[in-house]
Amino acid sequence: MSPTIMLDVVLLALVIIAGIAAIEVRSLFAAVMLASIYSLLMACFWTTMDAVDVAYTEAAVGAGISTILLMGALVLTGETEIVRRAVHWPALGACMLVGALLVYGTLDMPKFGDENAPAHVHPIYAGYTQQDVRKHPGGKSHGDNVRAEQAAEHSEPEAHDETAHGHGDYFHGHVPNQVTSIIVSYRAFDTLFETAVIFTAGMGLIVLLRGRRGNPLKGGLL
Amino acid sequence: MKDNPIMRLAVRWNIPFMLIFALYTQTHGELGPGGGFQSGVIVAAAFVLYGLVFGGAEMRRVVPRWFTDLLGAVGVLIYAGAGVYAMAMGYEFLDHAALMPSNPGGAEPWGMTVVEYGVGITVFGVMMTIFNEITEGTNPEDNEPTDDSADTEYGS
Numbered sequence: 001m002s003p004t005i006m007l008d009v010v011l012l013a014l015v016i017i018a019g020i021a022a023i024e025v026r027s028l029f030a031a032v033m034l035a036s037i038y039s040l041l042m043a044c045f046w047t048t049m050d051a052v053d054v055a056y057t058e059a060a061v062g063a064g065i066s067t068i069l070l071m072g073a074l075v076l077t078g079e080t081e082i083v084r085r086a087v088h089w090p091a092l093g094a095c096m097l098v099g100a101l102l103v104y105g106t107l108d109m110p111k112f113g114d115e116n117a118p119a120h121v122h123p124i125y126a127g128y129t130q131q132d133v134r135k136h137p138g139g140k141s142h143g144d145n146v147r148a149e150q151a152a153e154h155s156e157p158e159a160h161d162e163t164a165h166g167h168g169d170y171f172h173g174h175v176p177n178q179v180t181s182i183i184v185s186y187r188a189f190d191t192l193f194e195t196a197v198i199f200t201a202g203m204g205l206i207v208l209l210r211g212r213r214g215n216p217l218k219g220g221l222l
Numbered sequence: 223m224k225d226n227p228i229m230r231l232a233v234r235w236n237i238p239f240m241l242i243f244a245l246y247t248q249t250h251g252e253l254g255p256g257g258g259f260q261s262g263v264i265v266a267a268a269f270v271l272y273g274l275v276f277g278g279a280e281m282r283r284v285v286p287r288w289f290t291d292l293l294g295a296v297g298v299l300i301y302a303g304a305g306v307y308a309m310a311m312g313y314e315f316l317d318h319a320a321l322m323p324s325n326p327g328g329a330e331p332w333g334m335t336v337v338e339y340g341v342g343i344t345v346f347g348v349m350m351t352i353f354n355e356i357t358e359g360t361n362p363e364d365n366e367p368t369d370d371s372a373d374t375e376y377g378s
Contacts, residue, residue: 052255056247060260064267065349072274072357175252175331183257184337185330188316191337192301195344202294202348209355 004048011045026081032070039063049112053179226275233275240268251338252331258338262345270353278357290350297344304336 018041022034039062046055110117175181184191244264251257273281308320318333319326 053257056255056260060256060263060267065263065270068267068270068274069353069356072270072353075357175334177252177254179255180252180257180334180338181330184334184341185318188305188318188337191341192298192305192316195298195301195341198348199294199298199344202291202351205351205355206291209358211358 007048008045011041011048015041015045026083028074028077028079028081029071031081032067032074035070036063036067039066053177229275233271237268237272240264240271244268248338248342249335252334258341258343259345261338262342263349265342265346266349266353269350273353273357278354282354285350287351287354290347290354293343293347294351295344295347297340297342297347299340300343301337301340304333304340 015038018034018038022031022038025031025034039058043055043059043063046052046058110119114120175185244261247256247264248258248261251261269281269285272284304318305316308317309315311320311323313320316333316337318337319329321332321336322329
């Protein structure tokens with residue numbers, strides 16, 4: 001067994017333990033902390049899967065701000081959970097069914113790290129990795145730069161063009177982080193409206209909650 | 223939690239590092255992992271941590287409500303403004319090449335930086351708003367005159 005797999009097994013076992021403990025523990029403060037530990041372990045797991053951006057978000061949002069917000073919410077609630085131990089069989093059945101469906105869905109997916117996965121063998125992949133997408137019609141693509149470099153090597157060495165050093169118009173610009181490049185350049189519309197959704201959530205809170213606690217008829221716009 | 227010296231000291235020592243780290247995340251969004259969203263969340267976490275320990279009123283003295291409300295809108299405007307600027311320069315909406323027409327590929331990082339600042343500012347403002355509105359009135363100590371002053375702040 002390779003060290004990576006062993007690390008994954010250990011991390012996922014800890015994730016399961018943290019998840020079960022967060023459900024079972026009666027102190028709400030401990031439950032919040034366990035949920036935070038769960039997020040941090042998941043962030044470690046994403047890191048071993050090379051999804052660093054996802055790990056970063058998980059650590060900042062899951063282990064950071066949501067823990068702090070839940071602790072703020074604990075001020076509103078009591079310290080311990082009201083225990084009701086009866087098993088709700090329809091809910092348990094629904095959870096098992098959805099879980100089984102999800103596991104069934106993963107059976108079709110390629111194995112982790114499989115080099116023959118569709119994401120690696122599809123023809124479009126070559127174009128993306130060579131960054132030969134012509135986003136700006138007038139500019140030079142990365143392929144043009146490589147060809148210019150090769151031509152420069154065969155002719156006299158002084159004839160180096162600026163564009164031969166990677167200043168051309170390949171799709172990702174000069175951005176090493178492809179995730180950022182896809183999120184805010186390739187899918188900039190998408191991200192603009194995601195930002196608008198966050199903004200709308202804040203405005204909704206202000207309209208619904210501001211100045212109304214304790215006196216539902218006062219404050220707010222409604 | 224205000225009277226607990228350990229909490230006070232831990233929070234005071236942690237907040238500068240959190241803010242520096244958030245700044246690093248923001249300015250290196252296009253170079254490494256992270257970006258505007260994560261940066262905004264970390265800044266908000268730093269201030270909310272301050273609010274949890276020192277009280278909501280103290281936090282709102284440092285970062286007033288009207289300021290975070292404003293930031294939520296300013297971020298979206300920066301983001302959309304980058305798009306409108308590109309249109310005004312004769313490019314497509316949100317085509318970052320408009321920032322440096324002579325070198326479209328080199329303009330991409332600049333456009334991404336502007337857009338990331340927009341995202342970060344909005345996320346910071348909205349996260350602070352979430353904390354403010356969730357915990358409003360829960361602590362009798364910080365019973366600042368929210369009900370009426372909130373309206374007059376907007377009226378002025």
